[in-house]
Amino acid sequence: MIVTLTPNPSIDRSISVPDLQRGEVNRATDSRIDPGGKGINVSRALRAQGSPTVAVLPSGGPEGHLMEELLTAADVPHAPVPVAGTLRMNVALLEPGGTTTKVNEPGPVLGPDDVEALLATALPLIEGPRGWLVGCGSLPPGAPEDFFAQLVRRGHEAGALVAVDTSGAPLHPAVAAGPDLIKPNLEELEELVGHALPTLGDVRDAARGLVDGGVGTVVVSLGGDGALLVDATTVVHAAAPVLAPLSTVGAGDCLLAGCLDALSRGLSAADVVGAGVRWGSAAVALPGSAVPTPADLAGVQAVLTPDPDLTRTLS
Incomplete structure (x- = not known):
């Protein structure tokens, strides 16, 4: 079971x-509404592939009712x-070629009792020897900065x-608490380590430093440059080129979902990152x-490189 918690x-x-x-x-040419938030997207992707999951989330106001209706409709x-x-309601403006402009609202204020209720709801849902608890996304107003560190320790x-x-x-x-997996993108990893990472070798070195510090696995999503585990x-390193991109919204969350699905089935590191980039x-x-x-995954092939060119400059 993979339990996601989206604060x-x-x-x-x-x-x-x-x-x-x-x-x-x-003038819009099309629009759609989806249940969102990183952990919600992870659970949606897992469910679409038949993997067992439960999404834990705060719910309040009209948007909360709509969220529950959308999740129920998506099974x-x-x-x-x-x-x-x-x-909150987030808006993404999508242009041809995959360019995305997002406007995100801040979300509801969570007090200490709300934080405790979220953690207390998620923990009993974990099942099995490879059960995962996944904390995803931003923190709403009022949530403590160490929310995800608490989640790591209690998980x-x-x-x-x-x-x-x-x-x-x-x-x-959260990193200091020693999670079993983190999935930063390049910008997030650069912010975490405090300096630019222009090459694949720089990313490898930064990720290895985090592993040496107590993180189990680091999967870095690199956009069009694939991902590095x-x-x-x-x-x-793994890559799966996209010939006709439509939207990058939630793509990193689907990558994480693919990695978690492979990990929960005990697959190798190469298969884990390969599944992630395919998803x-x-x-x-x-x-x-x-x-x-x-059906969407059927035609997507990942190219795995266990000895990647570390001098490669990232786009």
Whole structure:
């Protein structure tokens, strides 16, 4: 079982425009609404592939009701925790070629009781020897900066494997708590280590330093340059080119979901990062924050390189 905890979920409205003009009236060619937030997207992707998952999330206000309706319609098992505030609505403006402009609202204020309720709801749901607890996304107002660090410690106490996918200030204490997996993108990894990482070798060295410091596995998503997995014994690069990109919204979350699905089945490190880039690349070829089905994955092949060119400059 893979239990996701999303402290700041959202309703994601994706609007397609042929040519975004700032300060002008833009005519949409298409729009869609999806349940969103990193952990929600991970659970959606897992469910679409038939993997067991439960999404834990705060729920409040009209958007909270809409979120629960959308998750039910998508057949995603979920455990909502009532809160006083209203869930946020995020807007993504999508242009041809995959260029995405996002506007994210801050989310409801969470008090100490709300934080405790979220953790207390998630922990009993973990099942099996390879059960994962996954903390994802930004923190809403009021949530403590060490929220994900608390999740790591309490997840380990409950016997779970713990993954974290967040950014900024909350990532530092989470990493210090020693999660089993983190999935930063290049910008997040650079912020975490405090300097630029222009080459694949620089990324490898930064990830290896985190592993040496107590993180189990680091999977770095590199956009069009694929992904790099680093653990105590392995360095593997994987890529799966996308010929007709439509939207990058949620692609990193699908990459994480693919990695977690492979890890929960005990696959090798190479197969883990290979599955991740296949799921992520398939998502980029879909509109909005849609997640790939098995049919969408059927034609996606990952190229695995266990000895990558570390001098390669990243785009």
